[in-house]
Amino acid sequence: MSEPREVAAPFVVPGPSGVAIRTRLKELTADDEKVLCLVGEHLGSLAARDLKARCAAGLEHDSEQWAQRKRFLTEASSSRWAGSITKATHDQWALARRAQLAHIQNLEAGIEAVEHRLSQPVGQKGSKKAPGGYRSRREWHAKSRRLRVLGDRLEAVRADREAGVVRVVRGGKRLLNTRHHLEQARLTEEQWRRRWQAGRRFLAADGESGKKFGNETLRVTPDGEVSIKLPAPLAHLANAPHSRYVLTARVRFAHRGEQWANRVAANRAIAYRIHEDTVRGRWYLTASWAIPPVQTVPLATARANGVIGVDTNADHLAAWRLDAHGNPTGEPRRFDYDLSGTADHRDAQVRHALIRLMHWARRHGLSIAIEDLDFTTETTREKHGRRKRFRNLISGMPVSRLRARLVSMAAELGITLVAVDPAYTSRWGAEHWQKPLAGKTRKTSRHDAAAVAIGRRALGHPIRRRTAPPRTHQSDGCGHRTVQARPGTPRREGNRPRIPGPRTRSAGAGRGENAADQNAEHRSGRSAEHGSWQQDSLPLSL
Incomplete structure (x- = not known):
């Protein structure tokens, strides 16, 4: 279990x-x-x-x-x-x-x-x-x-x-x-x-x-x-x-x-x-x-230009645009709706939120990635016990209505939908993306981070960001230092191109361009001056 x-x-x-x-x-x-x-x-x-x-x-x-x-x-x-x-x-x-x-x-x-x-x-x-x-x-x-x-x-x-x-x-x-x-x-x-x-x-x-x-x-x-x-x-x-x-x-x-x-x-x-x-x-x-079935595009074609990851919540849709490499671009978007009142009012609220999302996706020519949600077993009191507020929150999410509306409206506008497994997207998104995407002028919510996780899963990328080597053995003996570069990736051990100007606030210009030169690495027994190992705060697409 x-x-x-x-x-x-x-x-x-x-x-x-x-x-x-x-x-x-x-x-x-x-x-x-x-x-x-x-x-x-x-x-x-x-x-x-x-x-x-x-x-x-x-x-x-x-x-x-x-x-x-x-x-x-x-x-x-x-x-x-x-x-x-x-x-x-x-x-x-x-x-x-x-x-x-x-x-x-x-x-x-x-x-x-x-x-x-x-x-x-x-x-x-x-x-x-x-x-x-x-x-x-x-x-x-x-x-x-x-x-x-x-x-x-x-x-x-x-x-x-x-x-x-x-x-x-x-x-x-x-x-x-x-x-x-x-x-x-x-x-x-x-x-x-x-x-x-x-x-x-x-x-x-x-x-x-x-x-x-x-x-x-x-x-x-x-x-x-x-x-x-x-x-x-x-x-x-x-x-x-x-x-x-x-x-x-x-x-x-x-x-x-x-x-x-x-x-x-x-x-x-x-x-x-x-x-x-x-x-x-x-x-x-x-x-x-x-109507005749709409010819769906291949998954590779839907991923070609990136996707918009969408996290469904009880009162809003949290969305973030991702490029083809899985990197968040631009600012997160929020599409609110109010599910109080009559059924017609609730349906209109969902429809208005979806049409704003659709226009954004159509303007940039992107697919939409959304979770394949099913809360049938999540609303039982046996699973969540006394957490009535949480059960009511899940029950209030317009999953079926939103899914039906989204499919019909996307087909009408020619927008491709990519459904992903909802397992652990909120948890892993908050763990790996909420803090790195926050800054002095932007506060990233847990739902925004979940949208990034959903988009990365739709693109076929792991949700985790680049990770540092094990502290006890900071070398390639325990595998490559990042989870994004696979053994078959061309020039994965080659020199990084020198980019003028600071890459991040913590690493200076040109830092790490001699990755293939073992003497330039901070390793024991090498001529390079020893210092602390730096890791970029965000992944950079090569």
Whole structure:
């Protein structure tokens, strides 16, 4: 447990595989909203039945059962509605399986942490590499009971996974639990009921290339007319031929509107989804389509001009530009964001911080190096115990939102992303770079040093700076005096070029230019005058 884990190699992040844009359905009449509610509730009830049947089948599900479910849904709607419902059901079941596996891994990590701390003597202090024992006998006893609870939960979840059992709530488990805490949520029962009904509606249809305007079920014309193919039991509500209902609202996509118009004109597949925001009292239309995978550049090309190392924090992004040799250049940059307030405000804050970072990288033609973060196991109370502030700090970091935004925005601007292993970047960055990069006019923070460490790892350089030889044997007998010059480096033992003027504040001009002349070295038995061995404060690229 105390051994450092192996650091994974950096890689170029692939671009997004799809696009989603949203607009508001304005000027809907009361009849329009009534039809949308009736269609959504009818299809939502069919989706609930289909999800129940899929969960009951478990791991024994096959194509024959899928066809049987689709035939049942077609009788109460249409073949295309049935296809959209079954596809959404399969996606939801697969997502529940992935969440189940993540829950098992989280329980295993918690059990491992508790078992380790229980094995330590009470009051034993921990180290940077491993936690110690619990503070008191009372806490030790409580955690031993906690261990039994976690073990029972893990056994039950493993049994469910082996049997193919998943637990899914249409509308969301969080909203379901809110029903029992209306006062804390500051909601009335009527408000909660409206949210619950809106969350359980189903108004989504997959696109189909070759059909008129790319979608036969939910159709949007180039001039913004929205029409819905009504299910068979609601066909009497149609106000247009072929059992269609045309909304009075006209839509226009401000973002990527030209791309959407080109796909509609070419009858290429576009998926649509209609949902209601009960808090604002608005209806929205979301259009999405798949895009061909973006051709990623080789890692060597991404490193050619250097990178911008970025350290992600709870309230800002710390960034520093590095050249191709791994040396920090210029001044560190800080891109702040405020994650308080509503979800839309938080999303806008992250987006504004990222666009400033993107413009900086695009202006200098550089790639962006960022950590491949995953704090799933870092927020558990079993690992960090009573450190609630630290757990809340990690939980508040917008890792998933920032990652999704960063990938899509970088692909749009043609900027390459390099993901690195986050192991020890903050610790090693502060140890090797925070103090050397600080000066009289610049105060380097721990986050700035971590950005340098991230950038060096993305470039393939070690995080450590040049180090002095061992004190007991200051010669090449214990290996070369620097960790940057490898045995195969050309002219590594040759004379350094003489640079006029002082190289650093501590070493004069021309100091060390006769590195290959053994008599010019400060070694025992040589004719050179003995003196203290000087080491440059910062690495200089040869």
